[in-house]
Amino acid sequence: xxxxxxxxxxxxxxxxxxxxxxxxxxxxxxxxxxxxxxxxxxxxxxxxxxxxxxxxxxxxxxxxxxxxxxxxxxxxxxxxxxxxxxxxxxxxxxxxxxxxxxxxxxxxxxxxxxxxxxxxxxxxxxxxxxxxxxxxxxxxxxxxxxxxxxxxxxxxxxxxxxxxxxxxxxxxxxxxxxxxxxxxxxxxxxxxxxxxxxxxxxxxxxxxxxxxxxxxxxxxxxxxxxxxxxxxxxxxxxxxxxxxxxxxxxxxxxxxxxxxxxxxxxxxxxxxxxxxxxxxxxxxxxxxxxxxxxxxxxxxxxxxx
Amino acid sequence: xxxxxxxxxxxxxxxxxxxxxxxxxxxxxxxxxxxxxxxxxxxxxxxxxxxxxxxxxxxxxxxxxxxxxxxxxxxxxxxxxxxxxxxxxxxxxxxxxxxxxxxxxxxxxxxxxxxxxxxxxxxxxxxxxxxxxxxxxxxxxxxxxxxxxxxxxxxxxxxxxxxxxxxxxxxxxxxxxxxxxxxxxxxxxxxxxxxxxxxxxxxxxxxxxxxxxxxxxxxxxxxxxxxxxxxxxxxxxxxxxxxxxxxxxxxxxxxxxxxxxxxxxxxxxxxxxxxxxxxxxxxxxxxxxxxxxxxxxxxxxxxxxxxxxxxxxxxxxxxxxxxxxxxxxxxxxxxxxxxxxxxxxxxxxxxxxxxxxxxxxxxxxxxxxxxxxxxxxxxxxxxxxxxxxxxxxxxxxxxxxxxxxxxxxxxxxxxx
Numbered sequence: 001x002x003x004x005x006x007x008x009x010x011x012x013x014x015x016x017x018x019x020x021x022x023x024x025x026x027x028x029x030x031x032x033x034x035x036x037x038x039x040x041x042x043x044x045x046x047x048x049x050x051x052x053x054x055x056x057x058x059x060x061x062x063x064x065x066x067x068x069x070x071x072x073x074x075x076x077x078x079x080x081x082x083x084x085x086x087x088x089x090x091x092x093x094x095x096x097x098x099x100x101x102x103x104x105x106x107x108x109x110x111x112x113x114x115x116x117x118x119x120x121x122x123x124x125x126x127x128x129x130x131x132x133x134x135x136x137x138x139x140x141x142x143x144x145x146x147x148x149x150x151x152x153x154x155x156x157x158x159x160x161x162x163x164x165x166x167x168x169x170x171x172x173x174x175x176x177x178x179x180x181x182x183x184x185x186x187x188x189x190x191x192x193x194x195x196x197x198x199x200x201x202x203x204x205x206x207x208x209x210x211x212x213x214x215x216x217x218x219x220x221x222x223x224x225x226x227x228x229x230x231x232x233x234x235x236x237x238x239x240x241x242x243x244x245x246x247x248x249x250x251x252x253x254x255x256x257x258x259x260x261x262x263x264x265x266x267x268x269x270x271x272x273x274x275x276x277x278x279x280x281x282x283x284x285x286x287x288x289x290x291x292x293x294x295x296x297x298x299x300x301x302x303x304x305x
Numbered sequence: 306x307x308x309x310x311x312x313x314x315x316x317x318x319x320x321x322x323x324x325x326x327x328x329x330x331x332x333x334x335x336x337x338x339x340x341x342x343x344x345x346x347x348x349x350x351x352x353x354x355x356x357x358x359x360x361x362x363x364x365x366x367x368x369x370x371x372x373x374x375x376x377x378x379x380x381x382x383x384x385x386x387x388x389x390x391x392x393x394x395x396x397x398x399x400x401x402x403x404x405x406x407x408x409x410x411x412x413x414x415x416x417x418x419x420x421x422x423x424x425x426x427x428x429x430x431x432x433x434x435x436x437x438x439x440x441x442x443x444x445x446x447x448x449x450x451x452x453x454x455x456x457x458x459x460x461x462x463x464x465x466x467x468x469x470x471x472x473x474x475x476x477x478x479x480x481x482x483x484x485x486x487x488x489x490x491x492x493x494x495x496x497x498x499x500x501x502x503x504x505x506x507x508x509x510x511x512x513x514x515x516x517x518x519x520x521x522x523x524x525x526x527x528x529x530x531x532x533x534x535x536x537x538x539x540x541x542x543x544x545x546x547x548x549x550x551x552x553x554x555x556x557x558x559x560x561x562x563x564x565x566x567x568x569x570x571x572x573x574x575x576x577x578x579x580x581x582x583x584x585x586x587x588x589x590x591x592x593x594x595x596x597x598x599x600x601x602x603x604x605x606x607x608x609x610x611x612x613x614x615x616x617x618x619x620x621x622x623x624x625x626x627x628x629x630x631x632x633x634x635x636x637x638x639x640x641x642x643x644x645x646x647x648x649x650x651x652x653x654x655x656x657x658x659x660x661x662x663x664x665x666x667x668x669x670x671x672x673x674x675x676x677x678x679x680x681x682x683x684x685x686x687x688x689x690x691x692x693x694x695x696x697x698x699x700x701x702x703x704x705x706x707x708x709x710x711x712x713x714x715x716x717x718x719x720x721x
Binding site: 135155268269 | 402690
């Protein structure tokens, strides 16, 4: 009897729980899972948004492999990620270490470093367009004072990607703040013990600070990979031209994976082709994330140890 | 599914009952124009509504082209009539988005003979009419008279070799850096190669097939490379162009005297009046290649069009409204509000356009026998994207014009 009541209560609790989460579940199904599954189907079809999709099997996937623009887009995205992610993490860590020094005005410095992260990305990129302007830009003026070469940042294909990385590094404060929080979790007594043992500052960093920062680094690395492989806004806005808003930039040097996907979907209305690209990216991000998480066993120090 | 079906039925029920009970049918006109232009259009709509006892037009400004496309995907379209560019006709007609208009035209014995032929070219696909031109645009050589006088040049160049000489006279450098360029584009490095190639006698399509590497097209690109990019140095030209202000602002490099000559459209008549009222400027035909005077007055024409989506709920009423917008009176009011060219031959001589400085030159250009429109084909967007890549490579001197256009020719083979 009591057993039956308990079961009924439990079932009731479940129903109430499901009831409360229904709006979210519906949203997830209709707006996320549905489109993702639909895109998988469309990726095997020739679909232009208006006529019913025509099944073409693996044709889109095969065509991508011999599409030189696709390969160029992959190359550009890999460049931005391989250079941009480690640079971003290293810089964020250095900034966090600097901000952790007990000096006067420390809260002010922290605020200044974080400030760029609250500027909307579109506004910031438009500002950078002018900062990087080859003729009037402040960046080149400073380089001029230093007697350094002044590149045509936005017109020279070999400088456009460094320009994008520069813009992403500008918002390093967001990552630095998380590192800063992790730094403050490091028990002081470990440093004291290390000092007593006569450890140099490098040894203190490598044996005390770094292990404490690895869990945060793991998180930042995964987020960095996801964001970087999907990078769109900065290159899109830097490459934008009058009458050609979805340009790939000079020599297609800013044609990232997401921009090429967008061009196919919304300029050329090749939805099937774009869906195939989206699914490849989805799988690659999934695989990379899994690889990073697997590798964490060898380099991430869990705090419970 | 059932929910959607019920909703659709309910909507259908509503609209049929409203028109059935002797009331007016409301149709929705979604357009890309905004701001001042939208305000002008609303006046034309209000005039129509006053003249009507059967149809009410509700105009909605929606400049988002993605939303415009999305509005046509469902079986029951989101609007009844809209506008676009002639270059989209082929792509959209081939995907079944547009309602063919031949049935309406023959039923009403609607007279097409007054429409500028090159403008009608862009609204046809496989010999069917899918849209109507509401305004046309064409390109001429604009020149700065003050800079011409300073350089001791009496008038605009007539031939390509005169153009080359004038570019030399009108280009100035100061300690190696360009301070004034004889001929260029207000929106960046290069010029309007597509139009310049037509003036050279080139064709971008021959009998429905793209012909990017037509020798005259190559010649047009080489003309600019030899007379500007290579002559003054690609780095200098890039640096100079990166200092250009916004196209639609007083900082436009032509308004500022940084560029002595540009190839641009009729709307510049209004832009210059607004942004650079003191500019002393003239307008002339684009020069023709030496020894080929029969090519004088060649230019490109593009169009703004009105269309009815295939899934529009009230197509008959939309056609009635379209006829009104295409009438001489409404078209004149509309094109004058936008400072665009009318699509009707009879309006080309109308004195009402005299209010715009130098505008008659563009009106006259529409009477030229050498006017070319790019045919509106399904591959248009892909072709333009590939050509833009080629132009970019040529502007950076990464490829010779011959090689750049040959690589487009290779890509063209894979078009559907």
